[in-house]
Amino acid sequence: MAVTIQDVARLAGVNSSTVSRVINGKATITDETKAKVYAAMQELDYHPNSLARSLASGSSGAIGVIVDARDAEAFANEFFSRSLFAIEKEAQARGYHVIIANGAQSRGETIENLMKEHKVDGLILPPTTVRPALMKTIGQFPYVVLGTPDTMRSEACWVDNNNEQGAELAVKHLLERGYLKIAYLGGREKRGFTKRRVRGYEKNAGGQRMVLPTDGTAEEACTVAREILSAADHPDGFVCNDNLAAFGLLKACRSCGLRIPDDIGIVAFDNYPLAEYTDPPLTIVDIDTAMLGEQTAQLLFRRIKDSRIGNQQIMLSATLVARASTERVANV
Amino acid sequence: MAVTIQDVARLAGVNSSTVSRVINGKATITDETKAKVYAAMQELDYHPNSLARSLASGSSGAIGVIVDARDAEAFANEFFSRSLFAIEKEAQARGYHVIIANGAQSRGETIENLMKEHKVDGLILPPTTVRPALMKTIGQFPYVVLGTPDTMRSEACWVDNNNEQGAELAVKHLLERGYLKIAYLGGREKRGFTKRRVRGYEKNAGGQRMVLPTDGTAEEACTVAREILSAADHPDGFVCNDNLAAFGLLKACRSCGLRIPDDIGIVAFDNYPLAEYTDPPLTIVDIDTAMLGEQTAQLLFRRIKDSRIGNQQIMLSATLVARASTERVANV
DNA sequence: ACTGATTGTGCAAGCGGTTGCACGACATGG
């Protein structure tokens, strides 16, 4: 049916192995022969069958990106999408394909299959999948975790942004701007990255600790915030775990008649395009998701190429982008 | 190195072809033999090499999803992400993998390679890739366009939501609520889906036509809206091309001292989680992206299974979700 | 009991490439 390497060889008057070598540049070939082969390929519109090539060469030419998504939200979140974009870019530059797979429903099965059935040469995993059981089977295989795993933190191979340091930036900024009583709003407290952000918050909040976890929705953030803000000595500064929490908080402030940034200061995590279009625009802790994806992919490809490269941990730092939601003149 | 089908066959005391048949259920096999084979597979922790399997069987077991993204935004947009989630779900249910690839930089090359190198059994394409040249090569191959192509609209195979009807809903809703002068804000007018939305707007706006295209950013929407709103007889109803436009418009209204929904009514396209958390919450035209992805994937798999299934066009309808941004009592 | 259909399994030829080994041709050095 399709045109094979044999057809090309026949037309070019050489052996198929020569054609293979021309394609892969794996040996010294006369310019004359090369020309004949190229001409034949052109004429027949030859495209090597990547399946056959993979089988013979032992590498699939693809990497797998596992997502842990029970619902569409995780797929849709900016963090994942933007990282994925960067990952795909790195992969394409190296002639690799990206297979995405949802690992949520199938506890590890998907991941192991991708690996054991030779479908991918390497894997990018979400932190939740890092468990001793899985690591035992996957340990020898090229993988990188995108995020900090809760367990096996110092053994696993991962790339993450520094959530703890990000939260520190946020708290310091609020204090500098003259806010006195700082709370942390949003996020499921059990989640790894929330825990680390909370830790960064605690370290710098000067002994105070007011952590207000939610179920992750804007709605609950609003409810929780409203309750807190109705108390007499409510906080005047908030670090929000994400944009949803910030939106809920904004709504709560409106309904309580509190003004931002005069009465309340707000810093939110994540660089969300719309965070600049709230009223007022939100000061944010910027997570460079593109860089994150890029670094993760680069590390993975390094490990695919050279299996001796051991596990390493890369921590990228976050930066603060000040906007109007904390624009209070200090110590008024 | 890895355990092969031969190893299993040897241990089970049968021929490798029997093992193959057991795995694929392609023939009648004694229960006894089956049991032996399963036991051997278990004992050796056998995983069939999908590469070899694909080569022999002629199908890769993967579908490709092409994204047309110059920047990360397209990847990050809800539309794409949520559809992708649904597509992956359908694929996983059928034992297929999903390969994503950015087709933006490489005009068609990526797409053709995916197909011609037998890397995928089918493709989901963005509307922008539908060109006669590409269709000539891809026409015989199972594909579905996610969105309405501008050219070859009636020949190509696609699934889309009804943007025209969605815009009609929006305009009718505004008129019913007593808004009189309706404008369309946002979107690059050249883009296919924007064009169709504008058409739906025009049909129902009762002869008036005020279309305000932008470069797609919230910033420009804000600038454009501010200018329009400063005129004496400015519009009192807006259909926004997306949430970014709506956010820009909200900001413009604030700065002009116009109140929503009393002075201005707003309907925005797309079901964005935060659209409920603006001030006031936005009335939206809900595009069911999950359904869109699902239908697209299902159609693709039907075509993969049965190559005689011709090109078809599926149009899903949009629904309106009324919220406070249009909550004006009619004819006050 | 004999023939023909059915069932269960083995054999071996692919699927379309890659790659170690071999070998002839030509260049180089003593």
Added chain:
DNA sequence: CCATGTCGTGCAACCGCTTGCACAATCAGT
């Protein structure tokens, strides 16, 4: 001028699985 290298290409095995064909064994029908 012969021994020794290097270069360019062909040969054939192999990657691990699928599948058409063959064949022995079992079963049903008359």
